[in-house]
Amino acid sequence: MKEIFTMWRHTQMVVLVALSAAIYAAILIPFKGFPIIPGAVEIRPANVIPFVVGLLFGPAGAWGSAIGNLIGDFFGTLSPGSIGGFVGNFFLALLPYKLWGAYFRRDENSEPNMDSGKKLVVYIAIAVLASLVCSGIISWWVALLQIFPFVPVLILIVVNNAIMGVILGPILLRLIYPRVKRWGLLWTEIMEPEEVSASRLQSTGNILVWVGGVGAVVTGLILGTTGAAPAGLGIGLALLPFLILVVVGSFMLGGREQVEALEEEMAAEESRA
Amino acid sequence: MDPSLYLDRDTWVHRLDPRTKMFLLIGAFVLAFIFLDxxxxxxVLALVLIFGYMAKSLENLRRIWFILLAVGLLTLVLWSLVGGGRTPLFLFVELESVLYGLSIALRIDTTIIAGVIFLSTTRNEEVAIGLVKLGIPYRFAFAVTTALRLVPTIASTGFTISQAQRSRGLDLDSGNILQRTRKYVPLLVPVFVTTIRSTNVFSMALESKGFGAGGKRTFYLRTALGGRDVVVLVVFVVLLAASVALRVAGYGTLEGFSG
Structure with missing residues (x-):
């Protein structure tokens, strides 16, 4: 995960953080007027942005999504719950680029331009998992603070994120990816391999993130609907191990291989030219 | 459309150091979370509103009245239905769950109003300096404040694009919320592309002006903690301590509620 810190060395990545955040916030704000759970959940077509900027801009997209969501909160819903929103949206954009590399072989075309059935299936799976993780984190936080009922927030965030991401994401990526690549703004082009952590037991990391994301939501739903754990600290402690699994898995997924693969591809293109 | 909330007023709240205002904001959040009655x-809400009145910032609440009202009503309904208590009120709703819902609604409204007052009295530049002086890395603070500054520009770009699409026959004003949401989809691509296209020029402009050149940065806008800040901080810390003491002594709780 060292790329989430080393990326700040690159002016282009800093600018991409700011622009991603501004786009996300600018699309979020007009929909502040249509809350589902006021102060926590709105109808958010902007929720497709984290998936897109995560895959295109990597760690800059993750920071941009987190900051963009916080700025969106500045325009009407800033509260202690915004801390959970910051972290949840960070992972909503972080996991797509972290997980993407785990599903493609080194010699395989892994550009997230949605030009094959496999890429579409992988994208949908990742978008759903990232939505589960984001929802798990935010619901866990608001459960600890006891400001919203746990189960409705959990379900609404999953549905809101996943629907927007799954329906709009492939279209946006198909249209936007070629332009971003032509402008040299892909995170894999801007960052150097040594600035990105290498994967360690990538498949295990992938499994851990899935177990953590699905486990947090399923366990939360069971505890929340049956009342098996007391609200607040009870649910908070019960979900914590799953969220730790997600973080550990994210560390193991790496990302250096994606940067190296692009470098190799560009070198091959140059030699052909 | 101008989403900026800053109001250029000459009040003592506006003149406070941004770090003091950040502390007051976090303190207001803490204060709102201390009590359950x-x-x-x-x-607590009244105290925050009085502070907002002194800061001449309450007019911004008109922009978010719908959210505040919706928070009040829906939070009350949600907790009344989901929560439990000891005293039956009507059907399966208990008195304690209604009171808890009311308390949480007030709590969320209070924190939202505190956030609006902070943004009404603090410029973007002050937010950046405040973050840097609190130890946040400059590049992160720069990204946050640049994004804050760009939101109105991008929203304006989106508005221009929507006008262009309307002139071609796109109807953004009819249909229910979901139908209208879908109609905004064709606007996302041009907004995204128009904004991201400027990345390289923006980066070169920054680097040509020494961004990332290293060394300790100085700021055109200078802020410092003064006597007024110290008085405000001391008064607020005393208020917080008194609130915690009251809660520890058993005041401001809500008996009988079960989540």
Whole structure:
């Protein structure tokens, strides 16, 4: 995960953080007027942005999504719950680029331009998992603070994120990816391999993130609907191990291989030219 | 459309150091979370509103009245239905769950109003300096404040694009919320592309002006903690301590509620 810190060395990545955040916030704000759970959940077509900027801009997209969501909160819903929103949206954009590399072989075309059935299936799976993780984190936080009922927030965030991401994401990526690549703004082009952590037991990391994301939501739903754990600290402690699994898995997924693969591809293109 | 909330007023709140205002904001969040009795929450809300009145910032609440009202009503309904208590009120709803819902609604409204007052009295540049002086890395603070500054520009770009699409026959004003949401989809691509296209020029402009050149940065806008800040901080810390002491002594709780 060292790329989430080393990326700040690159002016282009800093600018991409700011622009991603501004786009996300600018699309979020007009929909502040249509809350589902006021102060926590709105109808958010902007929720497709984290998936897109995560895959295109990597760690800059993750920071941009987190900051963009916080700025969106500045325009009407800033509260202690915004801390959970910051972290949840960070992972909503972080996991797509972290997980993407785990599903493609080194010699395989892994550009997230949605030009094959496999890429579409992988994208949908990742978008759903990232939505589960984001929802798990935010619901866990608001459960600890006891400001919203746990189960409705959990379900609404999953549905809101996943629907927007799954329906709009492939279209946006198909249209936007070629332009971003032509402008040299892909995170894999801007960052150097040594600035990105290498994967360690990538498949295990992938499994851990899935177990953590699905486990947090399923366990939360069971505890929340049956009342098996007391609200607040009870649910908070019960979900914590799953969220730790997600973080550990994210560390193991790496990302250096994606940067190296692009470098190799560009070198091959140059030699052909 | 101008989403900026800053109001250029000459009040003592505006003149406070941004770090003091950040502390007051976090303190207001803490204060709102100390009590569970709706009456105590009302007192906290009243204190925040008085502060907002002194800061001449309450006019911004008109822009978010719908959210505040919706928070009040829906949070009350949600907790009344989901929560439990000891005293039956009507059907399966208990008195304690209604009171808890009321308390949480007031709590969320209070924190939202505190956030609006902070943004009404603090410029973007002050937010950046405040973050840097609190030890946040400059590049992160720069990204946050640049994004804040760009939001109106991008929103304006989106508005221009929507006008262009309307002139071609796109109807953004009819249909229910979901139908209208879908109609905004064709606007996302041009907004995204128009904004991201400027990345390289923006980066070169920054680097040509020494961004990332290293060394300790100085700021055109200078802020410092003064006597007024110290007085405000001391008064607020005393208020917080008194609130915690009251809660520890058993005041401001809500008996009988079960989540």
């Amino acid at each position: 709706p009456l105590y929450e009302l007192v």
